[in-house]
Amino acid sequence: MIAADATAAVVFRNATKKYGDIVALDAVDLCIERGEKVAILGPNGAGKTTAISLMLGLRNASAGSISVFGRNPRDAAVRARIGSMLQCSGIPEYLRVDEALALFRTYYPAPLPTDDLLEIAGIRETANKRIARLSGGQLQRLYFALALCGNPDLLVLDEPTVGLDVEARRALLATIAGIAKSGRSVVMSTHYLEEADAVADRVVVIDRGRIIADGSPSEVKGTVGRKRVSFTSSVALDDLRFVRVGDRYEALTEAPELLLREIFARDMPIENLTVTGATLEEAFVALTSGGKANVA
Amino acid sequence: MSLEIAPFGPMLRAQTKIELLRLLRIPWFTIATIVFPVMFYSFFGLEQAHMPYMNATVGLYLLASFSAYAVMSLALFSFGASVAAERGSGATRLMRAAPLRPLAYFAGKCIASIAFGGVAILLLVLFARVTGGAVLSPPMLAVLMLRLLLGSLPFVALGFAVGYIAGLNASVAILNLITLPLAFASGLFVPLDQLPPFVQAIAPYLPTYHLGQLAWGAIGATSESWPRAALWLLGYAALFTWIAVRAYYREERKEFA
Numbered sequence: 001m002i003a004a005d006a007t008a009a010v011v012f013r014n015a016t017k018k019y020g021d022i023v024a025l026d027a028v029d030l031c032i033e034r035g036e037k038v039a040i041l042g043p044n045g046a047g048k049t050t051a052i053s054l055m056l057g058l059r060n061a062s063a064g065s066i067s068v069f070g071r072n073p074r075d076a077a078v079r080a081r082i083g084s085m086l087q088c089s090g091i092p093e094y095l096r097v098d099e100a101l102a103l104f105r106t107y108y109p110a111p112l113p114t115d116d117l118l119e120i121a122g123i124r125e126t127a128n129k130r131i132a133r134l135s136g137g138q139l140q141r142l143y144f145a146l147a148l149c150g151n152p153d154l155l156v157l158d159e160p161t162v163g164l165d166v167e168a169r170r171a172l173l174a175t176i177a178g179i180a181k182s183g184r185s186v187v188m189s190t191h192y193l194e195e196a197d198a199v200a201d202r203v204v205v206i207d208r209g210r211i212i213a214d215g216s217p218s219e220v221k222g223t224v225g226r227k228r229v230s231f232t233s234s235v236a237l238d239d240l241r242f243v244r245v246g247d248r249y250e251a252l253t254e255a256p257e258l259l260l261r262e263i264f265a266r267d268m269p270i271e272n273l274t275v276t277g278a279t280l281e282e283a284f285v286a287l288t289s290g291g292k293a294n295v296a
Numbered sequence: 297m298s299l300e301i302a303p304f305g306p307m308l309r310a311q312t313k314i315e316l317l318r319l320l321r322i323p324w325f326t327i328a329t330i331v332f333p334v335m336f337y338s339f340f341g342l343e344q345a346h347m348p349y350m351n352a353t354v355g356l357y358l359l360a361s362f363s364a365y366a367v368m369s370l371a372l373f374s375f376g377a378s379v380a381a382e383r384g385s386g387a388t389r390l391m392r393a394a395p396l397r398p399l400a401y402f403a404g405k406c407i408a409s410i411a412f413g414g415v416a417i418l419l420l421v422l423f424a425r426v427t428g429g430a431v432l433s434p435p436m437l438a439v440l441m442l443r444l445l446l447g448s449l450p451f452v453a454l455g456f457a458v459g460y461i462a463g464l465n466a467s468v469a470i471l472n473l474i475t476l477p478l479a480f481a482s483g484l485f486v487p488l489d490q491l492p493p494f495v496q497a498i499a500p501y502l503p504t505y506h507l508g509q510l511a512w513g514a515i516g517a518t519s520e521s522w523p524r525a526a527l528w529l530l531g532y533a534a535l536f537t538w539i540a541v542r543a544y545y546r547e548e549r550k551e552f553a
Contacts, residue, residue, distance in 0.1 A: 056393045058392060059553065060553060076301045079393065079395040086389055089386045089389060090385025090388075090390060091387055092382070092385075094317060095314060099317070109300060109302045146394075
């Protein structure tokens with residue numbers, strides 16, 4: 001086991017997944033080291049769920065290979081070290097929360113105590129409730145507890161906050177961020193950079209089945225290097241680079257100095273000028289709508 | 297070094313427990329498999345219970361009929377409806393991602409179904425005795441249970457086939473459409489000689505007819521030898537297993553390839 005333990009948590013080698021003619025994942029190379037917290041970021045249909053399904057052995061690659069802890073993710077011994085939250089996931093609704101946890105604990109060789117699971121996931125008060133009667137937030141927390149049942153070395157979360165309201169989303173993210181500190185490897189897919197920021201120390205951006213950026217949250221943002229230039233003006237501005245947001249004109253640019261020089265050269269009256277760093281959200285939109293950004 | 301995978305025993309026990317809970321907590325399930333046979337027996341069987349029929353009594357004969365019906369509908373519903381529900385809800389995906397062993401999953405369903413079938417028959421036997429409908433001797437009861445247990449295998453396979461082909465709501469409708477007409481046309485509700493001639497003509501080709509023959513044979517009210525009935529059921533088991541396996545692999549290619 002020493003040799004196997006020296007390997008990375010997850011390795012994709014030239015992994016391609018096709019569904020019929022549709023290429024969901026296109027020759028992806030990705031290595032996730034042990035203990036890394038990685039957010040997989042991308043719009044709908046980018047290939048996030050496909051990547052996660054391959055990692056969990058729920059799907060087979062059409063070409064290339066995937067290994068988890070140096071082994072085939074379909075091995076029972078590998079799955080025993082992974083905990084997962086899936087999209088389109090279910091658990092028999094006639095069970096009570098504590099019964100579902102008791103069931104899943106028997107799947108793993110070294111499960112965490114039920115009490116700890118209830119505590120970590122923050123669902124102690126629902127222990128005797130039927131699953132059918134849980135709220136959306138409580139249900140996601142139960143799935144999180146089920147993912148933790150086996151005290152996993154790798155936690156794989158596929159859009160864990162989907163469908164939750166703002167409060168429940170923030171609370172679940174805080175719980176996930178808390179457990180991510182424990183030295184486990186974490187892979188979480190999400191649409192939102194703020195979620196990636198809260199949990200991950202590395203962001204992998206994918207779009208149309210390819211990795212288009214890979215780095216720390218600040219690198220992804222910084223390397224894109226866009227600034228938002230924003231001002232108001234009493235004169236109508238006819239420039240396609242600017243969009244009208246309320247009473248302001250806004251543009252995202254990698255060279256704000258040049259843009260501003262042009263604007264000043266027009267001699268138009270401008271007021272309330274601000275130049276700010278783009279938010280992660282904007283970096284993401286910029287990345288997924290254009291070519292590949294080179295991130296260190 | 298610690299264990300790489302979880303021990304089989306506790307996993308099987310837990311799987312069996314949740315399957316039993318499913319049968320107990322989903323009301324239509326309990327009604328269809330436990331309440332209906334007793335109710336039908338009291339409707340059809342009690343009035344003429346002591347009249348002689350086929351070397352036995354009407355009471356005994358219908359006791360065997362409804363035992364067969366209970367076991368058959370249990371096999372169909374406990375496998376068919378549960379597999380369809382698990383596929384529909386995404387429970388199948390979650391269980392596959394977890395290191396649940398397939399053998400524990402299937403064995404848990406089988407054990408729960410057998411246990412429930414045993415309870416359904418015992419309740420029926422008890423009801424018949426208390427109401428004065430019929431008294432089944434322990435050896436006869438043992439033979440009846442063994443025969444029905446083995447005879448329910450084609451219906452287990454058919455249940456799986458429906459579970460892998462249909463969605464949850466459709467599966468319940470389909471299973472009812474299979475169970476009720478088959479049971480009726482095979483003489484499980486009303487003895488065959490009281491049914492229209494065309495039904496009597498097709499009955500010997502139905503799997504439920506041969507399950508009924510196994511049950512009636514157990515109380516000495518037979519018209520067909522048990523090896524012949526067993527052979528028919530074996531043939532149906534092979535056919536339904538073939539359909540179920542094909543449906544299973546179709547699902548595998550679609551969802552997990």
